[in-house]
Amino acid sequence: MKNINFWKKLKYPSRGGQAILALAPMAGITDSAFRQMCKKYGADVVYSEMASVSALFYKPQKTLEMLRFNAKERPYVVQLFGNKPEHFAVATKIITNMKSNPPATLRKRAFSRSDAGGPDGIDINFGCPAKKVFGHGSGCALMPNKKLSREIISAVCENTSLPVSLKIRAGLRDMDAIQFIKNIKDLPFSAVMVHGRTYEGGFSGPVDFAIAEKIKKIIPGKIILANGGITTLEDAQKIMQEFPLLDGLGIARGSWGKPFIFQQIKDILKKGKYTEYDFKKIKKVMLEHAKFIYQDKKEKGLLEIRKHLSWYVKGFPGASELRQKLVQVKSLKEIKNILDKSL
Numbered sequence: 001m002k003n004i005n006f007w008k009k010l011k012y013p014s015r016g017g018q019a020i021l022a023l024a025p026m027a028g029i030t031d032s033a034f035r036q037m038c039k040k041y042g043a044d045v046v047y048s049e050m051a052s053v054s055a056l057f058y059k060p061q062k063t064l065e066m067l068r069f070n071a072k073e074r075p076y077v078v079q080l081f082g083n084k085p086e087h088f089a090v091a092t093k094i095i096t097n098m099k100s101n102p103p104a105t106l107r108k109r110a111f112s113r114s115d116a117g118g119p120d121g122i123d124i125n126f127g128c129p130a131k132k133v134f135g136h137g138s139g140c141a142l143m144p145n146k147k148l149s150r151e152i153i154s155a156v157c158e159n160t161s162l163p164v165s166l167k168i169r170a171g172l173r174d175m176d177a178i179q180f181i182k183n184i185k186d187l188p189f190s191a192v193m194v195h196g197r198t199y200e201g202g203f204s205g206p207v208d209f210a211i212a213e214k215i216k217k218i219i220p221g222k223i224i225l226a227n228g229g230i231t232t233l234e235d236a237q238k239i240m241q242e243f244p245l246l247d248g249l250g251i252a253r254g255s256w257g258k259p260f261i262f263q264q265i266k267d268i269l270k271k272g273k274y275t276e277y278d279f280k281k282i283k284k285v286m287l288e289h290a291k292f293i294y295q296d297k298k299e300k301g302l303l304e305i306r307k308h309l310s311w312y313v314k315g316f317p318g319a320s321e322l323r324q325k326l327v328q329v330k331s332l333k334e335i336k337n338i339l340d341k342s343l
């Protein structure tokens with residue numbers, strides 16, 4: 001069955017809309033519950049945690065568990081990493097045929113065919129600098145390898161009817177993102193998220209947003225999202241004003257403890273004003289997040305949400321005392337009691 005290219009249905013500045021706002025992929029963070037939160041609070045697209053194509057090739061079960069999703073997250077993009085085109089080909093077929101979890105809140109007969117369908121897109125990781133990925137020749141280590149990069153993108157595009165996107169960095173050693181894009185620009189991918197720091201730049205320091213706009217000029221028919229260091233509404237506004245050719249933004253750490261940043265950015269770009277989140281509102285958001293994660297992962301989820309809970313309370317009066325309590329929670333009821341007793 002031919003899938004619809006969701007990127008083409010989104011509105012972005014050159015199509016009379018606002019910036020496309022994407023939750024960027026984050027291993028250990030962008031699980032189903034967090035993606036649901038970001039989607040509910042304004043994200044237009046959400047990415048999975050990166051998934052190994054070799055794991056999908058040899059022993060897919062555990063990885064498929066990790067990639068489980070709920071139809072409320074759509075459009076949902078699964079990100080793949082690896083370095084073997086043949087593993088990418090098989091993994092792509094597996095992901096294309098994967099199904100969503102029925103949302104628990106919907107009764108069976110209320111399902112449409114699309115509710116039960118698979119992910120909406122596949123992304124290829126060309127940006128990860130982490131030792132366990134880069135050290136095996138995957139992620140950002142692929143960028144300088146012109147032949148292999150083409151083979152991997154082709155293997156994915158040829159084995160799916162889903163739209164394919166790429167996540168790249170500004171460069172690595174003497175291969176910059178411009179040369180990388182020129183080498184693959186004829187291939188049928190739909191979108192690129194550009195982390196405007198080089199491999200050497202890691203995760204802090206200056207971000208080159210102009211490089212994303214230069215890429216847009218080379219491949220004007222594809223969607224280009226800029227990523228890196230966008231943590232405030234002002235950052236988002238400034239980038240979209242300074243680089244009007246961009247189609248949108250990818251936000252990673254800026255969403256920690258504030259999944260509502262997506263709606264706030266949308267509102268400020270469209271209406272020039274936005275809703276503030278005081279602690280009362282944030283407590284509601286925290287409980288919602290806890291419920292989503294519990295629905296999906298039960299007690300294990302309550303261990304995983306502890307880091308999110310401490311991000312949510314950051315900067316509020318009594319935060320450190322509250323954080324100490326929250327990082328020990330074992331049940332939803334406990335979270336609710338702690339929050340009810342706090343100011």
Ligand SMILES: Cc1cc2nc3c(=O)[nH]c(=O)nc-3n(C[C@H](O)[C@H](O)[C@H](O)COP(=O)(O)O)c2cc1C
Pocket residue numbers: 024025026027028029048049050079125126127128167195203227228229230250251252253254
């Ligand atoms: C904890 C963590 C996990 C990440 N995992 C991934 C990943 O799985 N795939 C990927 O392409 N990038 C990953 N990234 C990179 C982010 O998607 C993003 O490019 C980077 O953090 C810069 O954006 P930011 O400044 O908005 O955080 C990760 C970043 C962090 C902090």
